[in-house]
Amino acid sequence: MGPAAKTITLKGRFQMHRAGCIESPTMAYETWGELNAARDNAILIFTGLSPSAHAASSAEDPSFGWWEDMIGPGLPLDSDHFHIICVNSLGSCFGSTGPASVNPETGDLYRLTFPVLTLEDVAEAAYGVIRQLGIEQLHSVIGCSMGGMSGLAFCVRHPGATRNFISISSATRATPFSIAVRSLQREMIRSDPRWRNGNYDLSAPPITGQRMARKLGMITYRSAEEWVQRFGRQRTTAAEENDSDPFKIAFSVEAYLDNHADKFCGSFDANCYLYLSRASDLFDLAEHGGSLQSGFQRIQLDRALVIGVVTDTLFPLPQQRELAEGLKAGCQEVQLVELDCISGHDSFLVDMDTFRPVICEFFDSDDESPHKDP
Amino acid sequence: MGPAAKTITLKGRFQMHRAGCIESPTMAYETWGELNAARDNAILIFTGLSPSAHAASSAEDPSFGWWEDMIGPGLPLDSDHFHIICVNSLGSCFGSTGPASVNPETGDLYRLTFPVLTLEDVAEAAYGVIRQLGIEQLHSVIGCSMGGMSGLAFCVRHPGATRNFISISSATRATPFSIAVRSLQREMIRSDPRWRNGNYDLSAPPITGQRMARKLGMITYRSAEEWVQRFGRQRTTAAEENDSDPFKIAFSVEAYLDNHADKFCGSFDANCYLYLSRASDLFDLAEHGGSLQSGFQRIQLDRALVIGVVTDTLFPLPQQRELAEGLKAGCQEVQLVELDCISGHDSFLVDMDTFRPVICEFFDSDDESPHKDP
Numbered sequence: 001m002g003p004a005a006k007t008i009t010l011k012g013r014f015q016m017h018r019a020g021c022i023e024s025p026t027m028a029y030e031t032w033g034e035l036n037a038a039r040d041n042a043i044l045i046f047t048g049l050s051p052s053a054h055a056a057s058s059a060e061d062p063s064f065g066w067w068e069d070m071i072g073p074g075l076p077l078d079s080d081h082f083h084i085i086c087v088n089s090l091g092s093c094f095g096s097t098g099p100a101s102v103n104p105e106t107g108d109l110y111r112l113t114f115p116v117l118t119l120e121d122v123a124e125a126a127y128g129v130i131r132q133l134g135i136e137q138l139h140s141v142i143g144c145s146m147g148g149m150s151g152l153a154f155c156v157r158h159p160g161a162t163r164n165f166i167s168i169s170s171a172t173r174a175t176p177f178s179i180a181v182r183s184l185q186r187e188m189i190r191s192d193p194r195w196r197n198g199n200y201d202l203s204a205p206p207i208t209g210q211r212m213a214r215k216l217g218m219i220t221y222r223s224a225e226e227w228v229q230r231f232g233r234q235r236t237t238a239a240e241e242n243d244s245d246p247f248k249i250a251f252s253v254e255a256y257l258d259n260h261a262d263k264f265c266g267s268f269d270a271n272c273y274l275y276l277s278r279a280s281d282l283f284d285l286a287e288h289g290g291s292l293q294s295g296f297q298r299i300q301l302d303r304a305l306v307i308g309v310v311t312d313t314l315f316p317l318p319q320q321r322e323l324a325e326g327l328k329a330g331c332q333e334v335q336l337v338e339l340d341c342i343s344g345h346d347s348f349l350v351d352m353d354t355f356r357p358v359i360c361e362f363f364d365s366d367d368e369s370p371h372k373d374p
Numbered sequence: 375m376g377p378a379a380k381t382i383t384l385k386g387r388f389q390m391h392r393a394g395c396i397e398s399p400t401m402a403y404e405t406w407g408e409l410n411a412a413r414d415n416a417i418l419i420f421t422g423l424s425p426s427a428h429a430a431s432s433a434e435d436p437s438f439g440w441w442e443d444m445i446g447p448g449l450p451l452d453s454d455h456f457h458i459i460c461v462n463s464l465g466s467c468f469g470s471t472g473p474a475s476v477n478p479e480t481g482d483l484y485r486l487t488f489p490v491l492t493l494e495d496v497a498e499a500a501y502g503v504i505r506q507l508g509i510e511q512l513h514s515v516i517g518c519s520m521g522g523m524s525g526l527a528f529c530v531r532h533p534g535a536t537r538n539f540i541s542i543s544s545a546t547r548a549t550p551f552s553i554a555v556r557s558l559q560r561e562m563i564r565s566d567p568r569w570r571n572g573n574y575d576l577s578a579p580p581i582t583g584q585r586m587a588r589k590l591g592m593i594t595y596r597s598a599e600e601w602v603q604r605f606g607r608q609r610t611t612a613a614e615e616n617d618s619d620p621f622k623i624a625f626s627v628e629a630y631l632d633n634h635a636d637k638f639c640g641s642f643d644a645n646c647y648l649y650l651s652r653a654s655d656l657f658d659l660a661e662h663g664g665s666l667q668s669g670f671q672r673i674q675l676d677r678a679l680v681i682g683v684v685t686d687t688l689f690p691l692p693q694q695r696e697l698a699e700g701l702k703a704g705c706q707e708v709q710l711v712e713l714d715c716i717s718g719h720d721s722f723l724v725d726m727d728t729f730r731p732v733i734c735e736f737f738d739s740d741d742e743s744p745h746k747d748p
Contacts, residue, residue: 116620176605176627177598183628184589186621191582193567208565215558216590224551224687231550233658246486247560247648251655253550254557274621281625284607313598313687 005030005060007095010128017124020115023104027129028088028095029053030061032071033079035135043077043140044130044162045086046122046147046154049276050268052094055086069352076359082139089150090125091117091275099198099271112198117275119146119283123153127161138162140363144348145169145315146276149283152299156288159300159330166305166362168348168355169312171319172292172326173284178314181220182277185213189270198271206270211261213273218260223311223344227253285326292326301331305362307355308338312345335362379404379434381469384502391498394489397478401503402462402469403427404435406445407453409509417451417514418504418536419460420496420521420528423650424642426468429460443726450733456513463524464499465491465649473572473645486572491649493520493657497527501535512536514737518722519543519689520650523657526673530662533674533704540679540736542722542729543686545693546659546666546700552688555594556651559587563644572645580644585635587647592634597685597718601627659700666700675705679736681729682712686719709736 007028013021030053035042045055047066056071057064071077077084088096091114099114106113130138141162143151148170155165174182192209194200234252249255285295304327308320317338324336337358341347348355381402387395404427409416419429421440430445431438445451451458462470465488473488480487504512515536517525522544529539548556566583568574608626623629659669678701682694691712698710711732715721722729 112620173607175598176601176607176625177593179607179625180589180593180601180627180631183623183625183631184586184593187586187589188562190621191566191586212558212561212565215554215561219551219554219558224549224690227550227554233547233550233553246490247564247652249557251550251553251557253554257554257557278621316598 005058008129008132010125010132014121014125014128016115017118017120018116022097022110022115025090025097025125026095026101027090027097027125029129030055030058030065030086032056032058032077032084033082035083035133039135040137040139041081042083042085042130042133042135042138043142044126044138044154045077045084046126046141046143046150047086047089048145048147049273049280050264052092053086053088053096054094055084066349070356070359076356076363077142078363081363085130085133087126087129089122089147089276091122091272091279093269093272096125098269099275100269111271114271114275116282117279118153119150119279120153120157122150122279123157126150127154127158130161136161140164140166142166143168143170145345146280148315149173149280152285153283155299155301156285156295159298163302164304164362164366165299165301165327165331166307166359167323168307169309169315169320169345170323171315172295172323173286174281175314175316175319178220179281181216181314182281185216186274186277188212188216189274195270198274200270207265210265210268210270210273214261214264215257218257220314221344221346223313223342225311226342226344229342231256292322293329296326296329299327299330301327303333303362303366304331304335305358306334306336307348307358308336309341309344309347310338311342312347314345379428379432382503382506384499384506388495388499388502390489391492391494392490396471396484396489399464399471399499400469400475401464401471401499403503404429404432404460406430406432406451406458407456409457409507413509414511414513415455416457416459416504416507416509416512417516418500418512418528419451419458420500420515420517420524421460421463422519422521423647423654424638426466427460427462427470428468429458440723444730444733450730450737451516452737456737459504459507461500461503463496463521463650465496465646465653467643467646470499472643473649474643485645488645488649490656491653492527493524493653494527494531496524496653497531500524501528501532504535510535514538514540516540517542517544519719520654522689523547523654526659527657529673529675530659530669533672537676538678538736538740539673539675539701539705540681540733541697542681543683543689543694543719544697545689546669546697547657548655549688549690549693552594553655555590555688556655559590560648560651562586562590563648569644572648574644581639584639584642584644584647588635588638589631592631594688595718595720597687597716599685600716600718603716605630666696667703670700670703673701673704675701677707677736677740678705678709679732680708680710681722681732682710683715683718683721684712685716686721688719 055067091098148167189209192206195206288295306324341351343350465472522541563583566580569580662669680698715725717724
């Protein structure tokens, strides 16, 4: 994942939600399809913790994006009808300002001097982007995983700034299980001697801790049921074995995790990961007004779609039901869809054949669906 | 947990299941109640990965054991009627020979020169103990978690050596999810620079890796549902906070894991943990004869009880059903009990009020139940 094709600078001091400011942050984003004359066909995508803004290929960047089969002509996020915008979250490392960026006030990398990051900040920075793009009201906000919580933060802070909201495998706030998992992932990175309290040599990052954190991620992103079908007790080939190591990789599932750790760790900055991980723990819709109910009452939407997956352990079905029920407070029409996918939390990245029709149906059934300018 | 009260030496070369031998291993064990004249009232307990043989208090050691509320006069494992034996697994570090023991042939600690450990070895060493105690046939074998697999290994290798078998939250073999979790736990320890390829300074063991491995253990031993009820999004008190650390412990669930890591890590030897963890991955009943079916056919029992818990993610209910169904091949009466406990895999250590009646009932309904000598 490289930096996204376009950037916008949010001029001036950007006030962070908890405390502190950052000076004129840059936001990276990509777009697909054209903004119509009425400026009412824009869809904003908030990503999960790790993706860049490169959700799909484009003329500027023909490489496959992380949601390639969802965005494009004739696809659910139809670039023939919609102007689709995906932002790289504030705090991330794919073009947007974050702990891996240079602090213009000091000339040094922010690292741990970056202020506490919240998903309210992620939402606010994205709001700044769409305002600079001249969009008053979005057709829809879509958020996956952490991005669903960023989307909720957007909706609660800017009622009316989007007509519709789609939450995919997300929640009003993290469960203690998810907090425990992320806390341990952060501990793995922070325990790596190369982390050096955030001051790692950029050519020698805390890759050992990052690899383990990614493996724990994969263990919680997929499902035990999927792995029974996919791996069972299959062994690795003898060629991969090293007889002098009594704890060498022996099972296919171990090799699978190792491969995923290899793929991920080259690209993601360790401090950015820590900040975004913590932000995911901290978000709580109930902080907006003192209760979930008051948080929900601040959200004004035409329609909302809440999608959950039966095998998701990070954002389990009871959380989807709570979210759908709560959104009814300020939303005219709320639809809850519980999908019987086997790939766990990651199903929205994997099981496209099941997700596409659900999202298609949501847009097709919109009475005020915008059309391409003639 | 200190060393158990009694030890037995298994004289001569102990042939390991995979390869290699160890010289005259010591086995630590504890007992409760008296062996009757007919020598038919003995119950053997195989523990999970981490406990010692100190399952309950006794005159010799009045400290509370790990199954204190299960063993004793009038309790399900009734020491007024039964002679109960709990062994510390071969390969562990609470009195039995393992990687933390001195190799009598070299005078050095075994460390990673200890041969590959399997649960067949754990079973065989326990079999050696009961034979030295003069017991031909056990009334029952009980195994919890890893101990259930050790118990299966005992039953498949010594048909008729026990009349009855109770498996608690165990399985015929580990799922790929459980293998993935344990593989990552081992990686945490092995990645700790203090591990030094197993040659750690005994006064400076790889406690950082061990602590993280224990935390991941707790995340998989308990259940997400329990933590929602118990912790929700409760914060730690301000006194525990340290404002200079942006990733300090903030949520009660994080503090809970930290406390558990503190309690565990002083006591368990890192290399022993690695060996027992790997042994748990390696066990597969299907290796006895080439298929699960053939493995089950080698087991001869009067009665079996298979207990599983609905919230257990390490040994989930489908595995309990598979085990109960399979045992019917060589067992006259198999009972499957699925418990609706909220504490996950650890329920057998926590939810005594639910487990006690089930185990009581199993022994009470035994037509050939032994009685205390008059």
